[in-house]
Structure formats: structure tokens, C-alpha cells
Amino acid sequence: MPANRKRYFTELTSQSQKNKRISMIGKEIATQTLIILKENKFTSPSEEIIASLETIIFKINGEIVELIFHSDNITDFTQYLDSIIRACDKTLISHDSYHRLAKTVPNLIREHVIEKCQNKITKTMNILIPIKLFNIHSINFNDVDNENQQDIDGIEFNDDDVGNGAYQSIFSLLDIIIPILTTSLPPVLKIGDKINIKLSGNRRNVGRKQKHVMLTMCILNEKEAVLSPAHQYSICLYLEKESYDSLSTVSAKFSHELEQLKTNRYKDSNNTIWPDVKIQCFFKKLNNWIIDELHLMLRISDVLFQCLFYELIKKKDFANITQILIIAEMKRLHIYFEFYPPIMKNGKWKWTSLMGPDKEKILKDFQIRHLFDEQQAIRGQDIEHLWHEFYHLYKIMRQKSLIDKEINQFEADAKQ
Structure with a gap:
């Protein structure tokens, strides 16, 4: 549309019309920027443009508007989103908190984009490492292949849910962890190494009133790294006071997998069989503890x-x-x-x-x-x-x- 036929921006009544006009300006700016960069020789000897336009910030009638020119490289943008989500997770920034922050800092990625990416990650992880529910007082712990479990998404435990819990497969966790340890620099594990797995339990108070018990596993091959909570992988969480009986009952849930690891060894996603898997369990009575320095x-x-x-x-x-x-x-x-x-x-x-x-x-x-x-x-x-x-x-x-x-x-x- 010719410029002389366009309505003034202040005369636009709907937000969609304003967004459309701003988007149109962004496209024109991007096109003109490429011309300017070429004219000023921001190019390689092969005439490939080596600079890119990332963002432009306008202030229109006191309102800050930012135009973000995404790279054509989808992988780069996905990694950028992942880094934001990881930072939010580590610093415990909730959806509402990020929404308020994004309002204050206009160059932050919008919260709906972050939420969409979070949901995608959650769905992927639910496929890779399924989480299932159980009740310690009623579940048949020998039924390790029971697929008729309630979906964990959106579940919150309250004071009436004592005995309820959730668990995930040791094999599923190994399928994620082992490739990371073998491809790290330097590699923590090499083909043929013994995989040293330690299972342990810990109790906590939640909100000063609700007690829960968590069973974790770690790969001792990681050495000092296992001291970090990020390298203690939860395999089970349930609401109950910690006791030897409850730990024994819940640990029986994993007896089948542990027996498989001992007899059949572990086969990774590349069909490589790891010949030696050593498992340490720390669920013994206090008077029978074999203590380690940690x-x-x-x-x-x-x-x-x-x-x-x-x-x-x-x-x-x-x-x-x-x-x-x-x-x-x-x-x-x-x-x-x-x-x-x-x-x-x-x-x-x-x-x-x-x-x-x-x-x-x-x-x-x-x-x-x-x-x-x-x-x-x-x-x-x-x-x-x-x-x-x-x-x-x-x-x-x-x-x-x-x-x-x-x-x-x-x-x-x-x-x-």
C-alpha cells in the first residue's frame, strides 16, 4: 500500500492492526539492512554477508516495542530457548515471575514461547523416562510392567496422600546418562569400563509439615561430581515417614531391574553391552551400615x-x-x-x-x-x-x- 494511503499509527484502533503495521516495518527494515550491509562491504570475499540484524527497540507513545529478527538457524534459537529454561529451572523462576520480568525487560523472549518450549521438553522427557504413580500400601510391587498407571502430569500430593508416590525406571535413566558420560570431554566412561551405580535414600520435610522419602541413584564413575545434587538422579519419591520397612518395600519395586543388570548387564542405545555393572545399595539398618567417607x-x-x-x-x-x-x-x-x-x-x-x-x-x-x-x-x-x-x-x-x-x-x- 502506498505510504500516502496508510492511516496514521495513532488512528489504528485494534492491537492486531498495530502489530501488523509494526511487523511490516520490521520486514522493510530487514530488507534495507541487507542492502546497507552489502554497500558498506560487510561481506566475505565471496560476497556472503557476515553481519546480521538481531533486534531493534522502538518507543511508540511511551510504550516499548522490540523487533526480534530471528536467525534462520532453528538449532541456534532452540538452544537459546533451552538455556533460558535451564536458567529458570535452576533459579526457581515460575511462569508468573517470568511473565512479570518479561513485561519489565522487553528484550526477553515472551513467556508463551518459553511455556510452549517447556511443554515440549516435558512431553519428550515423559516419553524417554516415563514416570508412574503408586501407593506404598496397596500396589503390587512385583508388577513391574504395569502400564495402566495414571499420568503424572498435573498431579500434586497433599496431606491426604500419605503413602502415594512416583517412580521411574533405572534403565530409562541409564539410557539418558550413559551417552552423556561417554561423549563428555574427557569421557567419564569408556566402552568396557565397569559402571558403578549407587542407590541410596534420603528423607526430607516439605513445607515443615509433610515428610517424604526420596530414593536416588548416582554413577560413582563421576567421582567428585556425585556430591552435586544435579548428579543425584531421583528414581522414586513417596510421602511417608522414613523407616526400614518402607524403604525395603519400595526398593523391592526395583529388584527386577537390579537383577537384570546383574545377570544380563546393560545394553545401551547403540546395542553395546556393558559387561560389568556394580551396584551398591545403602538401605541397611543403622547397626549394619558399611560407612563410606561421603x-x-x-x-x-x-x-x-x-x-x-x-x-x-x-x-x-x-x-x-x-x-x-x-x-x-x-x-x-x-x-x-x-x-x-x-x-x-x-x-x-x-x-x-x-x-x-x-x-x-x-x-x-x-x-x-x-x-x-x-x-x-x-x-x-x-x-x-x-x-x-x-x-x-x-x-x-x-x-x-x-x-x-x-x-x-x-x-x-x-x-x-
Whole structure:
């Protein structure tokens, strides 16, 4: 349409008409930009344009409008969306929060595009790693091939769902994890290596009132990486108090898969059979534990934290002063941490459950002495020294090998 026949932008009444006019401008700008780039020799010797127009921001009557000129490379744009979604997941940015953020920052990808990509990823993962529901009190755990399970999408457990849970196949997880470990640089696994799998369990309080138990698996070949929560892969989650009986019942759900791994070994997507799979299970009664250095650190750190916090909670100024100091120190270490006051009159204070990497940070760098007044300064220094010395012993235990002199020194330090 000739320019003299176009209506003024301010006279357009519907948003669709405005969007159409803006889109038309974008196409004209893109065309003219190519001409300008060629005229100014933004090209290779073969006359291929080496520059591209990415975005333009207008301000029309006080409203910010951004034109995004997507690359023809769909793969690049998909990877860009994936990176945004991963950042949102890691920082716990919800759909509503991203919607508000996108309103404030106009150059962010619109939330409906992000949501569409998230749904696509979810559907893909549901195909690759199906998630099924069960009830610990009624399900037949021997029925490992039961496909008549309710779809997990949109399911939320509440206080009335004690005993309900969800699980996913160990084989399905291995189908995703093993290719990543074999293609990483340097590769964590090579064809013919022994795959060392560890299964373990952990309990947590959700929202200070609902208890749940999570069973996880990790690939010990990843070494120090297994300390990160990102490398602890959940295979089962159910609402229940942790007990030996419940863990035994739920772990029976995976007995068939574990037996297959032991007898038939693991065959990956390339039909490569991994000849040796070693499985460690940590669902034993406490008096039968065969402890390793990681679980030793996790359990002893829990005791150290509990002893300190319960001692400080007895102080009259804990809620108004000491609690704030502890949370501030946790923030300094980049650790999310909260205290939860007792609900009942004679109840106990609770606090955020911590993972291995955060516990390591606290043992190594947490400053305890400033939590005590001048009269108890020595007490604070002694506790801080105890934490640091235990961390030192833990790091020695994590070493691949020790000479006799180091072992003797470790024994002497441990007895101090």
C-alpha cells in the first residue's frame, strides 16, 4: 500500500492492526539492512554477508516495542530457548515471575514461547523416562510392567496422600546418562569400563509439615561430581515417614531391574553391552551400615550442626539476634537457609535440610565465633576449630591414595 494511503499509527484502533503495521516495518527494515550491509562491504570475499540484524527497540507513545529478527538457524534459537529454561529451572523462576520480568525487560523472549518450549521438553522427557504413580500400601510391587498407571502430569500430593508416590525406571535413566558420560570431554566412561551405580535414600520435610522419602541413584564413575545434587538422579519419591520397612518395600519395586543388570548387564542405545555393572545399595539398618567417607561427612555434619543450633536456641536472644546472624553468614556462603520456629508450645525449632556441597562449605568456611558473646568467645573458637579439623580429616579420606606416614598422622589427628 502506498505510504500516502496508510492511516496514521495513532488512528489504528485494534492491537492486531498495530502489530501488523509494526511487523511490516520490521520486514522493510530487514530488507534495507541487507542492502546497507552489502554497500558498506560487510561481506566475505565471496560476497556472503557476515553481519546480521538481531533486534531493534522502538518507543511508540511511551510504550516499548522490540523487533526480534530471528536467525534462520532453528538449532541456534532452540538452544537459546533451552538455556533460558535451564536458567529458570535452576533459579526457581515460575511462569508468573517470568511473565512479570518479561513485561519489565522487553528484550526477553515472551513467556508463551518459553511455556510452549517447556511443554515440549516435558512431553519428550515423559516419553524417554516415563514416570508412574503408586501407593506404598496397596500396589503390587512385583508388577513391574504395569502400564495402566495414571499420568503424572498435573498431579500434586497433599496431606491426604500419605503413602502415594512416583517412580521411574533405572534403565530409562541409564539410557539418558550413559551417552552423556561417554561423549563428555574427557569421557567419564569408556566402552568396557565397569559402571558403578549407587542407590541410596534420603528423607526430607516439605513445607515443615509433610515428610517424604526420596530414593536416588548416582554413577560413582563421576567421582567428585556425585556430591552435586544435579548428579543425584531421583528414581522414586513417596510421602511417608522414613523407616526400614518402607524403604525395603519400595526398593523391592526395583529388584527386577537390579537383577537384570546383574545377570544380563546393560545394553545401551547403540546395542553395546556393558559387561560389568556394580551396584551398591545403602538401605541397611543403622547397626549394619558399611560407612563410606561421603555418608560419614553427611551424618557427622548433621550432628555438628544440630549440637550448635540447639545450644544457641537456648539463648534468650536467639530469635531476634543469633538467628539473623546465622542466616546472614549462610548468605555470605551463598547458601539458602531458614529457621522454622516450633508450631506447638513445647515443639522444637527446625531448619533447612542441606545437601553435601553446602555442608562442605559450612564446615570449611562458616564463622562461628561471632555467634557467641565475649564471655563465651573461647567456646565459639573451639567449635569452629572442631568443624574445620573435621573438614580437614574428611578431605584426607577423599584422597585416592595415602602413604603410611599420612595414615599415621590421620589417626593421630582423629584422636585429638
